[in-house]
Amino acid sequence: MFLKATTETKEHAPSYYAASANWQTDYPQLEGDLTVDVVVVGAGFSGVATAVELCERGYKVALVESNRISWGASGRNGGQIIGGYGSDPSAFRSSIGSEGVSIVENMGSECVEIIKERIEKYNIDCDLKWGYCEVGLKKRHLKSYREWAEEDPAIQLLDQAEVKQYVNSDLYLGGYYRQDWGHIQPLNLCIGEARVAESMGAKIFEQTQITRITYGENPAVHTDKGSIRANHVILCGNAYMGNLVPYLDARVLPATSCIIATEPLSDEQLKQTMVRDVAVCDSRTALDYYRLSADKRLLFGGLSNYSGLEPSNAQAIMQAKMAKVFPSLRSARIDYSWSGRMGISVRRMPQIGRIKDSNVLYISGYSGHGVAPTHMTGRILAEAVDGDTHRFDIMNKMFHLPWPGGKLLRRPAMAVGMMWYKMLDAI
Numbered sequence: 001m002f003l004k005a006t007t008e009t010k011e012h013a014p015s016y017y018a019a020s021a022n023w024q025t026d027y028p029q030l031e032g033d034l035t036v037d038v039v040v041v042g043a044g045f046s047g048v049a050t051a052v053e054l055c056e057r058g059y060k061v062a063l064v065e066s067n068r069i070s071w072g073a074s075g076r077n078g079g080q081i082i083g084g085y086g087s088d089p090s091a092f093r094s095s096i097g098s099e100g101v102s103i104v105e106n107m108g109s110e111c112v113e114i115i116k117e118r119i120e121k122y123n124i125d126c127d128l129k130w131g132y133c134e135v136g137l138k139k140r141h142l143k144s145y146r147e148w149a150e151e152d153p154a155i156q157l158l159d160q161a162e163v164k165q166y167v168n169s170d171l172y173l174g175g176y177y178r179q180d181w182g183h184i185q186p187l188n189l190c191i192g193e194a195r196v197a198e199s200m201g202a203k204i205f206e207q208t209q210i211t212r213i214t215y216g217e218n219p220a221v222h223t224d225k226g227s228i229r230a231n232h233v234i235l236c237g238n239a240y241m242g243n244l245v246p247y248l249d250a251r252v253l254p255a256t257s258c259i260i261a262t263e264p265l266s267d268e269q270l271k272q273t274m275v276r277d278v279a280v281c282d283s284r285t286a287l288d289y290y291r292l293s294a295d296k297r298l299l300f301g302g303l304s305n306y307s308g309l310e311p312s313n314a315q316a317i318m319q320a321k322m323a324k325v326f327p328s329l330r331s332a333r334i335d336y337s338w339s340g341r342m343g344i345s346v347r348r349m350p351q352i353g354r355i356k357d358s359n360v361l362y363i364s365g366y367s368g369h370g371v372a373p374t375h376m377t378g379r380i381l382a383e384a385v386d387g388d389t390h391r392f393d394i395m396n397k398m399f400h401l402p403w404p405g406g407k408l409l410r411r412p413a414m415a416v417g418m419m420w421y422k423m424l425d426a427i
């Protein structure tokens, strides 16, 4: 398998989402100097949700994006609304206490509520559908589902035959269904939310890359054509921020994942594949995730690559993976194929904190699961700016560890780690 670096332009990746966007955003570039209450850097879900929450609280906000609104992971992902905030909050009990653990656990359902309420309140057109299935290929997956179902009444266990009433594949031994998670067209949600922030007075700039930050009580961000000074700077560049802040760069591993979109499926093809219009993940570390689009294409994702590179034949590999789950789609036409980068943190928990005791705050590292959690983060950051730092402080207490191996070795080290997990997946 040959790996290559992804070629990026300043316009959206050639995804199904870009092709079905409700409109093309065209905000101006920053020129000159500006002063606001809060400047948010990066306009994916983290940045846009933060801007909305701040505008709702009456702050003057500037939102600055290198490329287009939702150009990064937020406009390219699987669109699956999955609850939970980070992997296993209880692992942090020694640093945040039992109250902290239960607060973070509750954030796992609040994040989904935020999306639901925002779409309803502002009438955002983004193909929202409820319903989610997790499906297992191993007996140990089914054992985990039974344990989770004892704790969580939302989980409805499915045996092998019942899974087929949702996902018509011979691959799975069983699974579970829940009605309270689902899927959306992520780019349309993100640009819709940006329009909401704009309508409340946010100043939005696209094709404007922040190249330098001045820290301190009244920090500022700078581009080659201007600057914005504010009481707070919030950094939401995540896996796409490069070395702007070396402290953050050391704590985020950009990993690549790929998605293909088929041609719209006929009723007969749907019967043989996606019987119900739900979001689906399998339970492996190197998982397949898939769902239908509004026009009944299968959007099939996977191939997480921790080297940050993608195979040169990614589309063919994804097609083969899809055919393994749904043999009847072996020769379905593929209309779109794209990839994106997600930020992985060492402890698989979103990292929220403050740089050097300054008023520069940050978020990064959702570790592949961010559509809903980013919305929670927006609320936590807005609360902190607004003087309520309770939830921010809990998140900030979780030590944000740098990736071992430094810039040179962290990717190969993680790629080896991922190979280990793929081996375990296969057993």
Ligand SMILES: Cc1cc2nc3c(=O)[nH]c(=O)nc-3n(C[C@H](O)[C@H](O)[C@H](O)COP(=O)(O)OP(=O)(O)OC[C@H]3O[C@@H](n4cnc5c(N)ncnc54)[C@H](O)[C@@H]3O)c2cc1C
Pocket (backbone or CB within 6 Å): 041, 042, 043, 044, 045, 046, 047, 064, 065, 066, 067, 068, 069, 070, 071, 072, 073, 074, 075, 076, 077, 078, 079, 080, 081, 082, 208, 209, 210, 211, 236, 237, 238, 239, 240, 241, 242, 244, 256, 257, 258, 259, 289, 301, 339, 340, 341, 342, 343, 364, 366, 367, 368, 369, 370, 371, 372, 373, 374
């Ligand atoms: C292929 C793929 C599939 C996924 N599927 C799912 C899924 O189904 N469900 C789920 O929950 N999660 C999924 N995720 C993860 C989820 O998409 C992310 O966790 C989430 O979108 C992160 O949002 P963000 O706003 O933090 O980062 P991003 O969306 O990456 O946004 C960061 C933005 O910051 C901008 N930026 C960076 N540096 C600068 C700078 N210096 N100046 C100005 N702007 C800057 C970038 O251009 C970018 O637009 C997936 C991720 C990928 C890549």
